[in-house]
Amino acid sequence: MSHPAELARRLGTGDAVVVGLGAMIGAGVFAALAPASAAAGQWLLPALGIAAVVAYCNAMSSARLAARYPESGGTYVYGRRRLGDLWGHLAGWGFVVGKTASCAAMALTVGTYLAPGYARPVAIAAVLALTALNLSGVHRSVAATRIIVAVVLVVLAAVVVTGLLSGTATAGGATATGASVDGWGVLQGAGLLFFAFAGYARIATLGEEVRDARRTIPRAIPVALGITLAVYALVAGAALNVLGSAGLADATAPLVAVVTDAGAGWLAPVVRVGAAAAALGALLALILGVSRTVFAMSRGRHLPAGLDAVHPRRQVPHRAEIAVGIAVVALVAVADLRDAIGFSSFGVLIYYAIANAAALTLSPSEGALPKAVPVVGIAGCLLLAATLPGTAVLTGLVVFAVGVVVWWAGRGVRARRRAMS
Template sequence: MRERLVRQLGLVDATTIGLGSMLGAGVFVAFAPAAAAAGSGLLAALVVAAFVAYCNASSSARLAARYPESGGTYVYGREQLGEWWGFAAGWGFVVGKIASCAAMALVFASYVAPGYEKLVAVGAVVVLTTVNYRGITRTAALTRVLLAIVIVVLTTVVVLGLPSAHWRPVAWDAGGILQAAGLLFFAFAGYARIATMGEEVRDPRRTIPRAILAALAAAVLIYLVIGGTVLGVLGPERLALSSAPLADMLAQTGNPSVIARVGAAAASLGALLALIAGVGRTSLAMARNRDLPSVFAAVHPRFSVPHKAEIAVGVVVCGLVLAFDVRGAIGFSSFGVLVYYAIANASAFRMDRSWVAVAGFAGCVALVAFLPLSSVLIGLGVFAAGLLGRLALRR
């Protein structure tokens, strides 16, 4: 008999986990590489990324209502397109989000302990993996606390920075805007965490679609306000060179940058917490179908979590923290997640022939095509390794 997770999350908890994932380190670091690509077209890129995210969220919400199980698009792809498509989606999510976990841990450490980033980042991963191990309700409770801190900090940053903002005319570089949109998509992909927890949400056919769309709407509004403020204060050139844009913006306006550092620490921890939980649930679903080692299908008898999968995720993330930097992790994460959502949209189109699924699929393909070449090549290599590994195991 397959071990099942317990339905403990309501609408508020599910929305909080999704929003906490989207208001992670992305809001504190993603604007810089996006500004390097799009310049003064940063907000246009943000709108493009938000539109693609909306299409993906809509497709994910409809699929989650049909298949309220752990695993997200891994499950949807298997049901609608076949086993190989499901595996590609699950593999893309796992490797992309493990890269995101490493990025979040490094952002946290860079804000709270400059010079000791690697050691502190590993410590953060260990602590949050332990929290997730203790149960999903503890994950949701800590996420609520961290999200409240982040919203207070972001509100303060806008109030302090907005009076000094001066905007320039938009330079319409289509290629740069699309590349920036692909990098900014990294920040919007957190709503996937809600779908991957479909087995732990009460009344999932109603709760999951509502939570996904509510979390995305709130995140888009917040990102537009923050992005506009930081662009107006620093300008595209200074923003593109910044490793801590919100802290630099506060310093520019004569305010203490420690405010942004507190917010970045809370945001990256909240996103990391939800990411570890989401990757663990997708790994659980893949292990149940022998697409990952079956040991990861174990569910803890007391805490009702995929404990072995989450421990494995934590170990791999620690390894990536020691090997990579933040910007490289963002590009690779965007590649993996855009492939994941392309398959989600294809699955949704197969299910109900929606135009939103067509738009979402086209948007994902376009954003992948304009990502930095290094991110695309690394992503293709990792996907090839995963697909070849599955083929070898099947034979």
């Protein structure tokens, strides 16, 4: 029997960090701050802290598992190896479906910022262009992400300086919630902000293309997460300083509102370009990560055979990338941005709950974490998932139920494959 196709290991620590930053910073700063502020009110920064704690636990669990199993597929692989075939399948299923919705959300964000009257055509063009870029090779994708991340960080630095040097929010923009804490709102805000931190999964799903993955991935994930948290805290602080929590919640383009209200309206076009670049960076990294999970699930026969093909010259999973691109284009035609964020958060939180459960089974000789880390990760993921908007929770439960049916239907195919190996 022929050996499974393998990907070339071309990425170093810096490349892996850039991929994670490209996925996280674009999604969170421009898409999640306003709805999270609507839920958490003046307690937005504590909500950000809660999301960061859960993300840290998930990141450390993912890093240890990725070092143990440096393969494409992330928690799909870890769940199968540590918890059983069904749990791995559900992790991969939730990741692929949820993150395909995230791809559509990011593509629509690009279209909305660049050409509001033609958002969907522009979004479709962006998906097709980035899919073609990914097909040209992972090194070119990382190089493009590096440029996008640099542009976005410069734009965000301008927003932070402008916002923090400005006077505090006016009475009209100040928070209206008073000093009392709405615990449910804070948790819901944390759940929505978690959408912004989920990009470090891209690093783990690229495990088969990273040099010295057992050392590189555990280094890259915490670094990318730490940089992202610092950026989010500074941007959120600047936004609250200028707009107040109520003004931030009402803003359709929060960071444009920050520079405008701070008296630096000339920066607004720059911020719009930065938002589009950030969304493009997130979309690029998302397509990259989802296609690798599709590749791994096809190789394990949890998705149709043939999607695990590797291009002989470019060494990329070209059929998986094309399939993901087609699926995202289809979703862009019907997707709603806010619903996509909530549904994606639910799917990713369940994905990481499974990752933490898998990490809980590691022995000391396998690099086990202190038990508190995966335990807090599991509890945090399930709690934040439960507090998301009801539509997102219901849709997510239905999608995972369909995933169980798909797993059950494919058992015979996988059994025959194991018998032949």
